[in-house]
Amino acid sequence: MHILIIGAAGMVGRKLAQRLTSDGTLGNQPIEAMTLVDVVTPDAPEGFNGKVTLETVDLSAPGEATRLIAGRPDAIFHLAAIVSGEAELDFDKGYRINLDGTRYLFDAIRIANGEDGYKPRVVFTSSIAVFGAPLPYPIPDEFHTTPLTSYGTQKAICELLLSDYSRRGFFDGIGIRLPTICIRPGKPNKAASGFFSNILREPLVGQEAILPVSEDVRHWHASPRSAVGFLIHGATIDVEKVGPRRNLSMPGLSATVGEQIEALRRVAGEKAVALIRREPDEMIMRMCAGWAPGFEAKRATELGFTAEKSFDEIIKVHIEDELGGKL
């Protein structure tokens, strides 16, 4: 089978390509080819024996979506997006990439479907940013999507398109509402939510990290490994069982910052915890108040999606996947 990953240079995209390489199959079908595209040229996954095509693509440029599906990939992972902060700062760019780009992709598939019956699986990464405060805890599966960012709006719109195009039979779409990914590998970045990862990742390697909020802040987390697992499961799940409501809030772990710190203490000791420096930031605290505290995720759980059950587990996944298995 032939797999297309759009947004393959990002953190989740790279991990997905590597996982598909090590699996060698998707849904018991051998993977013969992978096309990896992004706005910057993605790296080829190490050890893949099939055909790899690496491309630089702007999905919002005319004709690009049609060209991408010319080889009729069997499964398409659409992970590409302008992130929340940038979509808020640059209105036009956010709508052009996150909405129009996705619609070009969906329409290219629709037209191909009309030409030759092409009907791929399309796995789309949505986000819990489709929800906007005030939010209950836990958020039920049937809660309305009232985003408070342009990014969340663009994701919610693409979810609606995904369901309608699936209902029409143009493709088999699954929308995956990812929790906040924790522990995000790499360097601390300027994302307002970055501290959820920073306060674990940095102390685990003896570095100081800044905590800008109070310990009672509750949020919704899953590891990068779980995120990749969601995408793989979304690509192989029986869509008949999913029915017409194609967008699913993924399972995850609802935890307070205090619970994160306790897990760090259990896994890495007091010395690691001592590296967390409290520097309250009023703006980040205000933003946090609007973020999703946690979800019921009943449907996704019943459909077989799984995530970590404790922050100890999330930290151990990071140690295994990013630190070679040891502290």
Add this chain to the structure above:
Amino acid sequence: MHILIIGAAGMVGRKLAQRLTSDGTLGNQPIEAMTLVDVVTPDAPEGFNGKVTLETVDLSAPGEATRLIAGRPDAIFHLAAIVSGEAELDFDKGYRINLDGTRYLFDAIRIANGEDGYKPRVVFTSSIAVFGAPLPYPIPDEFHTTPLTSYGTQKAICELLLSDYSRRGFFDGIGIRLPTICIRPGKPNKAASGFFSNILREPLVGQEAILPVSEDVRHWHASPRSAVGFLIHGATIDVEKVGPRRNLSMPGLSATVGEQIEALRRVAGEKAVALIRREPDEMIMRMCAGWAPGFEAKRATELGFTAEKSFDEIIKVHIEDELGGKL
């Protein structure tokens, strides 16, 4: 003040223009000008003393939205849409008019806002078709929008755009999710939901009407007069009180077909009821099963939107507004 009605040739658009004419004001501001546009040239409302401009416009044609707002109307009622059945049959046309047309309008306002601070009130007619079965009864305000038609999808997408553009400060938008309009004036038409009106309207004037479903079918209704009232209230309401969730399920009357018939009996007697002929239609019965049985509509009610409280009232409104006040 200057009012623009897009979709002014439709039933609700005509009644809205007439109501604005008889009011002479909107939110205590005298109405000096009305621009009435549609895909067919609308009629001028009778008795309007201000300036009336009548135009034939395809909102999805390039440049038309910009031209429409060149005169900087203070309030815009956007009622134009390809109806549900047609949007389902003609995928491209539905998305072009209902989604792209609306987005052109919103973007034209956004650009004008950037140029000179123009910030009109925009009242958008959405629909209970943004909801898809299975549906609880009553449907709470926070229930998710999972439409099962392309029309419902297009309306749900425009709702999201309306909220985001309002949040960004480009205009003050209010989305009005209309109940099914009953009693719809005019001739019986081929809409699957037409019977809700037919079984009252036709017997009231001594004509036979066909009932294709059983009497226990429950649905959500408001009169044309209430629909116009919602739009007027949406145009004058304090948006600060509405907050960021700009799309509101309107109040209405949840009633079974049996309750409709009992009201007809009370208002027009046994002779009228005897004109309803039962002709069960399997397809219409299946479609009905997915329609909204009723809403809580708490927020809209708290915000001052009002509708009829009984079907007797709905029938009396029809007699007053369409039959000159007498049977």
